[in-house]
Amino acid sequence: MLEIKNVTKKFGSFTAVNNLNLHVKSGDFFGFLGQNGAGKTTTIKMISGLYNSTSGSILINGYDIYKEPIKAKSLIGYIPDQPFIYEKLTGREFLFFSGGLYSIEKKTLKKIIDEIIEKLEIGDWVDKRTEEYSQGMKQRITIASALLHDPKLLVVDEPMVGLDPQSALIVKNVLKEKANNGAAVFMSTHSLNVAEEICTRIGIIKDGNMIFSDKTEILETIKGSDHHNLESLFLHLTK
Numbered sequence: 001m002l003e004i005k006n007v008t009k010k011f012g013s014f015t016a017v018n019n020l021n022l023h024v025k026s027g028d029f030f031g032f033l034g035q036n037g038a039g040k041t042t043t044i045k046m047i048s049g050l051y052n053s054t055s056g057s058i059l060i061n062g063y064d065i066y067k068e069p070i071k072a073k074s075l076i077g078y079i080p081d082q083p084f085i086y087e088k089l090t091g092r093e094f095l096f097f098s099g100g101l102y103s104i105e106k107k108t109l110k111k112i113i114d115e116i117i118e119k120l121e122i123g124d125w126v127d128k129r130t131e132e133y134s135q136g137m138k139q140r141i142t143i144a145s146a147l148l149h150d151p152k153l154l155v156v157d158e159p160m161v162g163l164d165p166q167s168a169l170i171v172k173n174v175l176k177e178k179a180n181n182g183a184a185v186f187m188s189t190h191s192l193n194v195a196e197e198i199c200t201r202i203g204i205i206k207d208g209n210m211i212f213s214d215k216t217e218i219l220e221t222i223k224g225s226d227h228h229n230l231e232s233l234f235l236h237l238t239k
Helices: 040-047 069-073 091-101 106-120 135-147 165-180 192-198 218-222 230-238
Strands: 002-011 014-024 029-033 055-060 076-079 153-157 184-188 201-206 209-213
Touching (some): 029 040, 029 165, 040 184, 091 106, 106 165, 201 230
Parallel strands (some): 029 184, 153 184
Antiparallel strands (some): 002 055, 201 209
């Protein structure tokens, strides 16, 4: 579903991502890990089409994100680390606005929105103006908007920011359900315990270079090594 081929991103003389290669298949829940400044968010912005790569290519189900951006982006649900929503709209209005961008028929969109509101348990405040929302409430509305068009690839940057434990559990379950139903999930996170709990594969990036990428489920990768958990493995590789 997601193929990253020899991708490099430079800002002037600084190389943020260096010759990155990665393949995430449908049904994979891929955790993309790294320290601050390692290149995680730059990679995510290239996958979502917000940045152009300096060299290399990124394919979404075979569509080049730069050469066929509309076809590629129609398959992506993007959840940024800092939610952006129009504060004079209610959450429900924002969801109708977002669904309209994908040309979803209004009657169908209403049904989808009702289902997502129930799934994410946001019904108590979805009709309030978003300017009244906490960070966690904004995050859940952003996640809801990314699910409306049933994306085949979910690109997620730090999804648990600002979420209380109950909200975090709801979001984890929704993301796992998407992967279980055949979507590919590409998630950047600093929460190693979350990655260890829900990801089936992981990659670790350091100074723009991929230094670890497993080929099997994450727990099987850790088993049999000298590292009893993901935190131990991560600290060993990034020290």
